[in-house]
Amino acid sequence: MKKLYFLLVLGLTLSLTSYTVSAQMADGSYAPDFSMMNYQGTTTYVLYDYLDAGKPVILDISAVWCTPCWNYHNTGALDDAYTTWGPTGTNELMVLWIEGDGGTLAQLQGGTGSVGDWTAGTTFPMLLTIAPNNATVVSDYEVGYFPTVYLICPDRTVSEVGQQTAANLKLACNTCPVLSTTLNDVKVFDISGPVTSSCSPDITPTITIQNYGNTTLTAATITSKIDGVVVGTYVWGGSLDRYEVANVTLPVMAGVADGAHTFTAEVSLPNGVADEGATNNAMSSSFAVFSTGANVQVKVVTDSYASEVSWKIFEQGTSTLVAGNDDVSSGTSNTYVCLDYACYTFTIYDDYGDGMSSPGKVLVTFAGDTLVYILGTAYTTSKSLDFCVTSIGMDEGAAITSLNVYPNPFTSAANIAVNLTAPQEVAINVYNLMGQVVYQVPSSTLAAGEHIYEFNGNNLSNGIYIVRMNVGNQVLTNRIELSR
Secondary structure, three states, X not given: OOOOOOOOOOOHHHHOOXXXXXXXXXXXXXXXXXXXXXXXXXXXXXXXXXXXXXXXXXXXXXXXXXXXXXXXXXXXXXXXXXXXXXXOOOOXXXXXXXXXXXXXXXXXXXXXXXXXXXXXXXXXXXXXXXXXXXXXXXXXXOOOOXXXXXXXXXXXXXXXXXXXXXXXXXXXXXXXXXXXXOOXXXXXXXXXXXXXXXXXXXXXXXXXXXXXXXXXXXXXXXXXXXXXXXXXXXXXXEEEOOOOEEEEEOOOEOOOOOEEXXXXXXXXXXXXXXXXXXXXXXXXXXXXXOOOOEEXXXXXXXXXXXXXXXXXXXXXXXXXXXXXXXXXXXXXXXXXXXXXXXXXXXXXXXXXXXXXXXXXXXXXXEOOEEEEEEEHXXXXXXXXXXXXXXOOXXXXXXXXXEEEEEXXXXXXXXXXEEEEOOOEEEEEEEEOOOOOEEEEEEEEEEOXXXXXXXEEOOOOXXXXXXEEEEEOOEEEEEEEEEOO
16 A cells, blocks of 8 residues: 545645544544654644643644645645734644654755645744654554644544634634633543443443543542443542543453443542532443354454554444444454354455555454455455354254244244254344344243244334344344334
């Protein structure tokens, strides 16, 4: 793959008004600090100095060879924002421009390999990623294309604003929260787990908390809930200055039942006193448990441009997202995803649109079987393959002679039929594509022979449902469609 630049050739009018793009760094992410010297070698600029003073920062990361970057630069939007509302104007915000691809001073000033003299008439600080600086900021901010224009708010949250007019940049800055005036205020900043599905009923939550107060945060109480029910309380201790964050691994929540759930983290008692900012004390995430599910491995081998690669797994035939990774690691990335025994669609994406050169490839495997295999040279922008996860190691003849769901599709009611050749303990659950149980036959021991259960869909929405049957230590699944 080539180095990225963002092709905004739709016209400057479009790209400078309401047009935005999606960055590699997700909106709402925490902004890493950086300290960099301007190209003249006279002044060092520290990001957090401006944020701590309550000033939003517009950060443009471009490249000297990038024509769309040059076109935006020549609109004067950044200069206008800087001179009007920056340090030489009303001093409400800051603008920083970074050459993100190792361009030299000579190139910045229009030398060979550059599209022009970037310094001519420029008022805002321009920073290079060569000595005495470095390119850490480019990786820290997960830049996947040039130009990438970020807004960084004083509370250290990042969002991508794209190539806007000066007026629109100012409007974006106005959306930033003002500096916190509370003394004791703890915030749930993020939940990193649970956020997808698990093959284990034992769940370990991981969250990020932020000190949103002006007093150093040394203690806080964190309460874990599942579906609104308190399952644990944890007292965190540490030391965080205003807006600093800490990742916290909470105690294991054991024995979570199969199906879809909502996890909620709530924080309270910062420094042992009442929280002054109760509106930021809770955050929730959705997850599912399939205790007898399949632990599927997604292995991605990238070329030199891992930041361009992402993948997603959908319920087959739907837009329901089951799992994904927008931050594939360079080299070889191994991710395990818990899936129910059903059928899915795997999609690999490339932000630039030229696939992956050798050795790029993707493998999805389960129990030694390859379910998906895609060479990086076999696609450009994206490629999708369907696959099914089936239970393994079953001797169906020992206990089951047939498993049928009919009619399929059905309009109001369907029959779930199982034929046993010997007495067995049987439990049946029917799930919608959100992992919620919509029909259940409690576990009981059934005699040999045929057993038929009616699955009534009169109160259900049209769509695909998954029938899962536990027979002894075996699992069988089937898909059925309700279509009126």
